Amino acid sequence: MSEREVRDNPGEQRFEVLVDGTVAGFSKYQLFGADYAFTHTEIDERYEGQGLGSALVRGLLDAMRERGVQVLPYCPFVKSYIERHAEYVALVPEAQREKFELPT
Numbered sequence: 001m002s003e004r005e006v007r008d009n010p011g012e013q014r015f016e017v018l019v020d021g022t023v024a025g026f027s028k029y030q031l032f033g034a035d036y037a038f039t040h041t042e043i044d045e046r047y048e049g050q051g052l053g054s055a056l057v058r059g060l061l062d063a064m065r066e067r068g069v070q071v072l073p074y075c076p077f078v079k080s081y082i083e084r085h086a087e088y089v090a091l092v093p094e095a096q097r098e099k100f101e102l103p104t
Contacts, residue, residue: 004052006059015063017043017056025052027060027078035093036064037072057081061088073100 005018014026025043029036038060043053057078064071071091073079079100082088089102097104 004055006056006063008060008063015056015060017052017059019047019050019052025056027056027075032072035070035072038075038078041075041077053077054081058085061091064091072096073102 002019003021007016007018008014009016009026012026012028013030014028016023016026018024023044024047025041027038027041029038031037041053041056043056058081060078061071061082065088070093071078071082071088073082073092079102082092082100082102086103089097092100092102094104
């Protein structure tokens, strides 16, 4: 089985998922104060269908939780992951949840 790793690449303002050391996908972000606004997630077509998008988003959301920061899920993939995994809703600022159609 391939080795997977999710890491922050602050120089590129993105989280990356690596498979055996090769970048297989990423999720771009912009900083708004202490909040991370995720704007776009992409998985290389050679790696599609392997669950890497979900692994990437789970990894970045866990990192946000560890850092104690909040998430603005402008990226539809990040937003839909949060919708399906209620344990991450608290990472979205309560005042912003209605905007993203998330439970308040």
